[in-house]
Amino acid sequence: MKIKHVLFGLAAAGLAAGASAQAKPEDQIKFRKAGYAFMSWNMGKIKQQVIDNPGSFNKDQVLAAANVIAATANSGMGALYGPGTDKDVGGQKTRVKPEFFQQPDEVRKLALAFIKEANELQKVAATGDAAAIKTQFGKTGESCKACHDKFRKDE
Amino acid sequence: MKIKHVLFGLAAAGLAAGASAQAKPEDQIKFRKAGYAFMSWNMGKIKQQVIDNPGSFNKDQVLAAANVIAATANSGMGALYGPGTDKDVGGQKTRVKPEFFQQPDEVRKLALAFIKEANELQKVAATGDAAAIKTQFGKTGESCKACHDKFRKDE
Numbered sequence: 001m002k003i004k005h006v007l008f009g010l011a012a013a014g015l016a017a018g019a020s021a022q023a024k025p026e027d028q029i030k031f032r033k034a035g036y037a038f039m040s041w042n043m044g045k046i047k048q049q050v051i052d053n054p055g056s057f058n059k060d061q062v063l064a065a066a067n068v069i070a071a072t073a074n075s076g077m078g079a080l081y082g083p084g085t086d087k088d089v090g091g092q093k094t095r096v097k098p099e100f101f102q103q104p105d106e107v108r109k110l111a112l113a114f115i116k117e118a119n120e121l122q123k124v125a126a127t128g129d130a131a132a133i134k135t136q137f138g139k140t141g142e143s144c145k146a147c148h149d150k151f152r153k154d155e
Numbered sequence: 156m157k158i159k160h161v162l163f164g165l166a167a168a169g170l171a172a173g174a175s176a177q178a179k180p181e182d183q184i185k186f187r188k189a190g191y192a193f194m195s196w197n198m199g200k201i202k203q204q205v206i207d208n209p210g211s212f213n214k215d216q217v218l219a220a221a222n223v224i225a226a227t228a229n230s231g232m233g234a235l236y237g238p239g240t241d242k243d244v245g246g247q248k249t250r251v252k253p254e255f256f257q258q259p260d261e262v263r264k265l266a267l268a269f270i271k272e273a274n275e276l277q278k279v280a281a282t283g284d285a286a287a288i289k290t291q292f293g294k295t296g297e298s299c300k301a302c303h304d305k306f307r308k309d310e
Contacts, residue, residue: 023196023199027196030192031192031193031196033189034188034189034190034192034193034196035189035193035196037185037186037189038186038189038190038193038227041178041182041186041189041190041235042230044178045231061231064226064229064230064231065230067222067225067226067229067230068223068226068227068230070222070226071219071222071223071225071226071227072193072223072226074219074222075197075219075220075222075223076200076216076219080196
């Protein structure tokens with residue numbers, strides 16, 4: 001019931017992919033962790049080039065990284081939080097908190113905020129303005145963190 | 156030496172991200188597996204909607220999936236095959252074959268072929284023409300398989 005509620009909310013917000021393509025719970029966990037991990041690699045590349053080592057700034061690489069983050073944000077990851085994915089299953093460990101399945105409105109709010117920042121990061125990256133990218137990178141990172149603070153267990 | 160050679164080839168072909176952002180070998184393996192796994196989820200969604208269950212075709216979802224695949228293809232994953240990533244390390248298992256590090260020209264050829272097909276899939280997905288997407292989905296899948304046949308160990 002609660003899980004259906006979340007999925008419905010996500011679907012209504014255009015965040016969920018077709019339920020018919022639903023993967024096994026362990027694969028859903030694997031895929032969502034993969035999506036986040038691959039985003040974090042791309043966030044790391046942007047951080048490297050606009051904060052840690054600005055001399056290495058490369059517009060094309062930063063835009064390519066921002067494209068991954070925006071595309072991932074818009075890929076309907078809500079579909080990867082289906083029934084049976086609230087706990088470790090089939091050898092896949094998950095750090096999702098129970099609250100994720102209990103507070104669909106809050107999840108939707110934070111997910112939409114993240115999508116907005118990621119889309120904006122992609123737009124700003126296309127301009128090649130390193131200072132503006134740095135600011136928007138910070139906002140995007142905040143939107144990742146907002147979700148983790150509420151819905152991801154510490155390691 | 157050989158690994159440097161591969162990276163140089165990939166960098167020359169625009170496939171590698173800045174070497175200064177180099178992650179630890181175990182993280183490189185984690186990130187490349189994550190990138191591939193997340194692509195495979197997105198390939199699965201396209202397959203679902205243009206082959207398995209064409210009645211479920213949704214242009215926006217298919218385009219969103221194609222955007223992930225194209226963005227991942229263009230993200231410079233060559234940088235994730237650095238020194239020390241040819242074997243299991245730090246708890247991360249890898250299925251990459253030694254040939255990957257010995258045949259940089261072949262890797263580059265297959266990687267560029269994949270990027271071409273992924274970019275084309277993104278273009279075709281934007282048209283919403285399900286039949287054309289199906290054809291281009293097939294070509295993209297072939298380009299994944301061509302690389303796996305040569306450079307990925309069976310499970």
